Amino acid sequence: MSIQWFPGHMTSARKKAGETLAMADVVVEVLDARLPQASSNPMIHELRAFRQRPCLKLLNKADMADPAVTKAWLDYFEQQPGVKAVAISCKKASDVARIPGLAQKLAPHRCDAVKPLRLMIMGIPNVGKSTLMNALVKKKVAAVGDQPAVTKSQQRIDISSRLTIYDTPGMLWPKIAHPIDGLMLAASHAVGVNAYIDEEVATFLSGFLLEHYPALLTARYGFASPGLDAVAVIEAVAKKRGCLLKGRGGQLDLEKAAAILLTDYRSGALGRISLETPQLRGERAKQLAAKGVPDVEAESAPDR
Numbered sequence: 001m002s003i004q005w006f007p008g009h010m011t012s013a014r015k016k017a018g019e020t021l022a023m024a025d026v027v028v029e030v031l032d033a034r035l036p037q038a039s040s041n042p043m044i045h046e047l048r049a050f051r052q053r054p055c056l057k058l059l060n061k062a063d064m065a066d067p068a069v070t071k072a073w074l075d076y077f078e079q080q081p082g083v084k085a086v087a088i089s090c091k092k093a094s095d096v097a098r099i100p101g102l103a104q105k106l107a108p109h110r111c112d113a114v115k116p117l118r119l120m121i122m123g124i125p126n127v128g129k130s131t132l133m134n135a136l137v138k139k140k141v142a143a144v145g146d147q148p149a150v151t152k153s154q155q156r157i158d159i160s161s162r163l164t165i166y167d168t169p170g171m172l173w174p175k176i177a178h179p180i181d182g183l184m185l186a187a188s189h190a191v192g193v194n195a196y197i198d199e200e201v202a203t204f205l206s207g208f209l210l211e212h213y214p215a216l217l218t219a220r221y222g223f224a225s226p227g228l229d230a231v232a233v234i235e236a237v238a239k240k241r242g243c244l245l246k247g248r249g250g251q252l253d254l255e256k257a258a259a260i261l262l263t264d265y266r267s268g269a270l271g272r273i274s275l276e277t278p279q280l281r282g283e284r285a286k287q288l289a290a291k292g293v294p295d296v297e298a299e300s301a302p303d304r
């Protein structure tokens with residue numbers, strides 16, 4: 001079953017976002033650098049296309065993503081019309097300091113107190129929108145936390161007479177078409193915990209890590225991965241970390257081991273990992289097209 005999460009406050013957030021976008025000059029779309037396409041909300045793309053607003057795509061949390069893959073994503077996004085893409089970590093002041101200047105280039109006519117530059121920060125839950133807002137304002141004006149839907153309503157801050165910023169609640173969309181996108185989003189903590197089962201998401205993650213980053217599994221947990229499958233990885237984590245069910249004669253607590261694996265990925269303790277590449281995404285789109293299924297969640301790029 002695919003993972004879906006569209007709680008009520010997101011319906012009103014979408015309506016409000018549409019209204020605010022009419023007054024904003026540039027969309028600052030915060031993406032998770034580890035899953036830049038899966039974390040691109042097609043609803044944001046639609047709103048932006050309707051209002052014809054340029055977009056600064058920030059591949060945030062780049063400190064936790066695979067640098068070579070991030071570079072490939074930047075090249076991919078930069079081909080899209082009206083888009084500038086940069087990789088940043090909101091926790092690095094020098095990265096954040098570049099953002100107003102980059103946004104200004106997308107709306108050069110908004111440059112003084114009569115026409116201040118108005119930036120609207122948008123994105124899916126838990127990607128770092130409010131962290132970015134706080135870093136731009138240089139004080140804590142918005143609550144942040146490593147869980148989805150911390151921000152429930154919009155906030156406007158006039159940083160100066162020339163710069164206004166809107167922070168918005170994280171939004172997903174009503175139907176995540178591809179199960180793998182739901183799994184990537186859940187692994188990265190963009191989805192409410194009631195919408196998925198840890199073990200299912202950890203099985204997806206361990207399968208991906210086995211295929212693409214086996215050395216990171218070995219480095220973190222100290223077991224050799226050849227010959228293991230996704231479930232065996234979770235069992236191996238359970239053994240290494242002593243996860244046992246109480247009073248069950250040494251039976252492994254796989255739920256606990258799944259939670260450890262997810263926490264280690266989310267915190268970056270496992271290392272720098274990217275869950276998708278433009279190439280993998282392109283191959284999947286071709287497979288879907290061969291079956292007659294359009295990749296509805298892919299933004300239009302020149303080569304698509």
Ligand SMILES: Nc1nc2c(ncn2[C@@H]2O[C@H](COP(=O)(O)OP(=O)(O)OP(=O)(O)O)[C@@H](O)[C@H]2O)c(=O)[nH]1
Nearest residue numbers: 089090126127128129130131144145149150151170
């Ligand atoms: N490693 C790393 N963590 C980050 C970065 N930016 C934000 N975070 C963390 O990501 C988590 C979510 O940050 P928030 O700013 O609350 O995210 P948000 O997008 O506002 O989330 P919602 O309000 O729930 O939509 C927090 O634990 C932040 O500390 C980054 O660049 N690198």
Ligand SMILES: [Mg+2]
Nearest residue numbers: 129130150151
């Ligand atoms: Mg927030």
